[in-house]
Amino acid sequence: MLLSFVFPVHNEGNIIIFQIEKFISSINQKYKKNFEIILIENGSVDNSWFLIKKLEKKYPFIKSYKLPYPTYGGALRRGLMSAVGRKIFFLNVDYFNFDFICRAIRLLNTVDVVIGSKTLASSEDRRPFLRRYATYFFNVFLRFILNYPGTDTHGIKAFRRSKELIATAKICRSQNELFDTELILRLTRHGAIFVDLPQNVSEIRPTRYAISRRLRATFVDFFSIIKTKYFFGKNFFPLLVDADDFGMSNKINLEILNEAESGGLDIVSIMPNLVKLRDIKKLKKIDNLIDYSMHFNLLRGKPCSPAGKVGSLINVHGNFYSLPIFVFRLFFGLIDFEEIKTEFFAQYKSLLDMGIEANYLNSEQHTHVLSPIGLILEKNISKTKIKKIRSVESSVHSLDRKYFRRVCLVILRNIFNYRFSRFVDFKKKYDAYIVHLGL
Numbered sequence: 001m002l003l004s005f006v007f008p009v010h011n012e013g014n015i016i017i018f019q020i021e022k023f024i025s026s027i028n029q030k031y032k033k034n035f036e037i038i039l040i041e042n043g044s045v046d047n048s049w050f051l052i053k054k055l056e057k058k059y060p061f062i063k064s065y066k067l068p069y070p071t072y073g074g075a076l077r078r079g080l081m082s083a084v085g086r087k088i089f090f091l092n093v094d095y096f097n098f099d100f101i102c103r104a105i106r107l108l109n110t111v112d113v114v115i116g117s118k119t120l121a122s123s124e125d126r127r128p129f130l131r132r133y134a135t136y137f138f139n140v141f142l143r144f145i146l147n148y149p150g151t152d153t154h155g156i157k158a159f160r161r162s163k164e165l166i167a168t169a170k171i172c173r174s175q176n177e178l179f180d181t182e183l184i185l186r187l188t189r190h191g192a193i194f195v196d197l198p199q200n201v202s203e204i205r206p207t208r209y210a211i212s213r214r215l216r217a218t219f220v221d222f223f224s225i226i227k228t229k230y231f232f233g234k235n236f237f238p239l240l241v242d243a244d245d246f247g248m249s250n251k252i253n254l255e256i257l258n259e260a261e262s263g264g265l266d267i268v269s270i271m272p273n274l275v276k277l278r279d280i281k282k283l284k285k286i287d288n289l290i291d292y293s294m295h296f297n298l299l300r301g302k303p304c305s306p307a308g309k310v311g312s313l314i315n316v317h318g319n320f321y322s323l324p325i326f327v328f329r330l331f332f333g334l335i336d337f338e339e340i341k342t343e344f345f346a347q348y349k350s351l352l353d354m355g356i357e358a359n360y361l362n363s364e365q366h367t368h369v370l371s372p373i374g375l376i377l378e379k380n381i382s383k384t385k386i387k388k389i390r391s392v393e394s395s396v397h398s399l400d401r402k403y404f405r406r407v408c409l410v411i412l413r414n415i416f417n418y419r420f421s422r423f424v425d426f427k428k429k430y431d432a433y434i435v436h437l438g439l
Helices: 016-031 048-058 072-082 098-107 129-146 163-170 179-189 211-230 250-261 277-285 323-331 337-353 364-369 371-383 392-397 403-419
Strands: 003-009 035-042 062-067 087-090 113-117 157-160 194-198 240-246 267-270 291-296 360-363 388-390 432-435
Touching (some): 003 016, 003 072, 016 035, 016 098, 035 048, 048 062, 072 087, 087 098, 098 157, 098 194, 113 179, 179 194, 267 277, 291 337, 291 364, 323 364, 337 371, 360 364, 364 371, 364 403, 371 388
Parallel strands (some): 240 267, 291 360
């Protein structure tokens, strides 16, 4: 397939049928159905999804996906991961430009990204005054603060499909207005070649977002980009994307399965004592190359070991203790380390019995980064086929927006390092961008 056209859709019920059929009529004349259209509905409260399914039924080259909440960035990311074309376009239902598409198709033979710029001297931006000047000052800010060499990042654009593009999109942290901005910034830092093309832009309908919502979402994304670049610089580059908690609930399982199917994940972390065989079978049906991680769990549900062999890990009902009680018992020597080892091997065997051979290891609530547990796990993975354990740094950074929990984790690590043998990090470790889907 030559071309993939991705359209995020949010409350576009008034225009979507007319605009998409207009687009199909024009694009089909030149490219003879050698394309696909991907419509990503995200959190609409009108009849957008009903109309999308109507279009999908009428046109076989339309694919549709539904996200449960408004997420412009999530929609673009899902569309990108689902696209099979060699050249991928991000377009808007209310604005697309056929001259841009034709020129971009030719340019993508030699460059990596083509951006439709609203701020070039030869562009004409007929949007309302406030939106025009917000775009202008935002792009000035990008050049000064993030050293972006271009003139625009937000709007229509085209990409040449590559492994670098997919890997970079996987770990973009922005979920709202600035996903495409972050994607462009990361690609340019990796040496991607891009070209700006002038655009004549006007609105055919009012904005669907309240200004307060847009500003709040933009601020959250922009703060995430700034923080990642200046405070965790090395993590600005692509890492493995690791989805936690497979097996905890049907909702989480469904979200992980959807994301894995679209190619957005590298690793799925499975909770051995909670996951059901039917969900494992669904996961294994996905054709994408996904690695598995054992999500070692000492805090939820019942153990995989017989209760008599792990008595210090469970309460009178046979369930694991909650995190506060577990930490208290661990610190005061009320937990038998041999029983942790026994349960580790029992959970590993449980996954093997379900046909899962885990190459990675992490834990529920990051308990593997606490001194005694981390040392036990690192010593014993040599007796399994597990190759690497999630790094301490990845666990800490996964709590970037959960400030209280992050502080607690750092304090607990220091306390346990003082109480037991000092533990810095694993020798056989992997870094990952950790996502918690469905929560």
